Amino acid sequence: xxxxxxxxxxxxxxxxxxxxxxxxxWLDNYRxxxxxxxxxxxxxxxLLLAQNALAFYIYSWDNLLSVWFATKxxxxxxxxxxxLHVLEFLALxxxxxxxxx
Amino acid sequence: MEGxxxxxxxxxxxxxxRVRLVRAVDERPRNANxxxxxxxLDYKTVRHHxxxxxxxxxVENSGDEYGAVYLLTDRVRQHWETVExxxxxxx
Numbered sequence: 001x002x003x004x005x006x007x008x009x010x011x012x013x014x015x016x017x018x019x020x021x022x023x024x025x026w027l028d029n030y031r032x033x034x035x036x037x038x039x040x041x042x043x044x045x046x047l048l049l050a051q052n053a054l055a056f057y058i059y060s061w062d063n064l065l066s067v068w069f070a071t072k073x074x075x076x077x078x079x080x081x082x083x084l085h086v087l088e089f090l091a092l093x094x095x096x097x098x099x100x101x
Numbered sequence: 102m103e104g105x106x107x108x109x110x111x112x113x114x115x116x117x118x119r120v121r122l123v124r125a126v127d128e129r130p131r132n133a134n135x136x137x138x139x140x141x142l143d144y145k146t147v148r149h150h151x152x153x154x155x156x157x158x159x160v161e162n163s164g165d166e167y168g169a170v171y172l173l174t175d176r177v178r179q180h181w182e183t184v185e186x187x188x189x190x191x192x
Contacts, residue, residue: 029117032190032191033191035107037112038112099114100113100114101113101114
C-alpha cells in the first residue's frame with residue numbers, strides 16, 4: 001500500500017510547486033494592477049495552495065493521519081483519492097502553461 | 102473579449118509588458134524594432150508578446166514581411182473602455 005501514499009505525496013507536492021508559480025504571477029500582477037480580477041486570481045491560487053499544502057502535510061507529517069493513510073486506507077479508496085489529485089495536477093499544468101507567458 | 106483582455110493583460114506573467122505594448126501601438130502603429138527601442142525591451146520579448154496579442158485578436162500587422170507595422174484591431178477598439186480601465190490601473 002506504500003506506493004499509493006507516495007503517489008499522493010508526489011502529486012500534492014507538484015501541485016504546491018505549480019500553485020507557488022501561479023500565486024507568484026498573480027500576486028505580482030495584483031500588486032501592479034490592484035484590480036478585482038487580479039485579486040480574485042490571487043485569492044484563488046493562495047487558497048488552493050493552502051489546500052494542497054495541507055494535504056501534503058497530512059500525508060507526510062501529521063502524527064496520526066500520515067500513519068493511518070500509509071497503513072489503513074484500502075487500495076480502492078486510494079485510487080479514487082489519487083484520481084482527484086492527478087486531475088487537479090493536470091488542470092494546474094495547463095493553467096500554469098497559459099499563465100507563465 | 103473582455104475576459105480575454107483581462108487575462109492576457111493582467112492574468113499572465115508578461116501582462117504588464119503587453120499593456121505597455123498596447124498603449125504604444127495605440128499612440129501610433131510601429132514595427133517590432135521601434136517598439137523594442139521605444140519601450141526598452143528585448144526584440145525577442147517584443148516579438149513574443151506581439152505574437153500573443155495577435156493570437157488573441159488584440160493587434161494585427163500590416164503584412165508578414167520584416168518590419169511589418171503593428172496596429173490595434175477593430176475588435177479591441179470596440180472594447181476600448183476595458184483596455185482603458187486596465188491601463189488606468191497601472192498608471
